[in-house]
Amino acid sequence: MEVTKKGTTIQSLQIGMGIVDLIAKQGKPLKFTDIQDLTQITKSNLYKYLNTFTQLGILYRSKDTGEYVLGSKLIEYGMAAADHENVVERITPFLKEINEKSASTVLYSSWTHNGPMVVKDININRGYNIGAQIGTFLPIHSSCGKIFMAFMDEQMIRDWKAKEFMQIPPEKVSQLEAERYIIQEKEISFAREPLVSSVSSVSLPVFNYKKILLGAITIVGFTEIIPHDEKHDLSDYLIQISKEISGCFGYKSQLN
Structure with a gap:
């Protein structure tokens, strides 16, 4: 098994958790454009992050409004x-x-x-x-x-x-x-x-x-x-x- 060096990190994971943290701190549902304005992440990359988190239940996307909130998995x-x-x-x-x-x-x-x-x-x-x-x-x-x-x-x-x-x-x-x-x-x-x-x-x-x-x-x-x-x-x-x-x-x- 490969030993991870102390201090090394996975940048994409840091970015992803940064998105989740941002949504949590806003305290209200956010549209895709709102999240992009706050993160300045490109549309294609941001979509991948949000789609992945939604599939995992970490985020929830409203079918009616398309807005994102924290998902049931985080509550769990x-x-x-x-x-x-x-x-x-x-x-x-x-x-x-x-x-x-x-x-x-x-x-x-x-x-x-x-x-x-x-x-x-x-x-x-x-x-x-x-x-x-x-x-x-x-x-x-x-x-x-x-x-x-x-x-x-x-x-x-x-x-x-x-x-x-x-x-x-x-x-x-x-x-x-x-x-x-x-x-x-x-x-x-x-x-x-x-x-x-x-x-x-x-x-x-x-x-x-x-x-x-x-x-x-x-x-x-x-x-x-x-x-x-x-x-x-x-x-x-x-x-x-x-x-x-x-x-x-x-x-x-x-x-x-």
């Missing part, structure tokens, strides 16, 4: 890398129970360098889904984003917070910073979804035995049925089941 790799405790598999029965109890879409999100990303969704009625899809990055002012802002290590989320805070008014930033302490105390967060005024969400943390945040569970539904504070009957149920879920990973909640 990311979950394998960041989810050694098989969190998704172990909490899926709880997600199904919450879905039935709330009659709303239930999401599970984990951390990535681009912020919290949906990696699992549960909805018994697929024709009636108002939640985000797998692979969606959730903003800091969403109920899910607030959970990560409140419980993730500050060094890990520093760049994400700075980027997110640049996109919202200063008064909203101050409000989020103040709300963080309440979320840390109550271990639940609430939000009216910014894109659809009739939709609200509530999120809960999932901790391990060291109280390290493994991810967040989010319930998304019409505003009139989603709780807005912890006094709601559904909130009480969610807080109790979140204790049970984190308890599966050894976390002992101090909440009563």
Whole structure:
């Protein structure tokens, strides 16, 4: 077997991963022309890279718009890398129970360098889904984003917070910073979804035995049925089941 010299690299692989990294950092679907403008790679070579990555599932190309986004294979790799405790598999029965109890879409999100990303969704009625899809990055002012802002290590989320805070008014930033302490105390967060005024969400943390945040569970539904504070009957149920879920990973909640 040939021994690879230290420091040697495969240039084409570096270029290819550079394209994937660029698409990931844009945070939105990109057309072929957008990617070419950003990379300055010739059309023929860029087509080969994109076609190869699409066939491998690393990228996904929309049949309707022709735009490229990260593919399911990357999500699979990311979950394998960041989810050694098989969190998704172990909490899926709880997600199904919450879905039935709330009659709303239930999401599970984990951390990535681009912020919290949906990696699992549960909805018994697929024709009636108002939640985000797998692979969606959730903003800091969403109920899910607030959970990560409140419980993730500050060094890990520093760049994400700075980027997110640049996109919202200063008064909203101050409000989020103040709300963080309440979320840390109550271990639940609430939000009216910014894109659809009739939709609200509530999120809960999932901790391990060291109280390290493994991810967040989010319930998304019409505003009139989603709780807005912890006094709601559904909130009480969610807080109790979140204790049970984190308890599966050894976390002992101090909440009563």
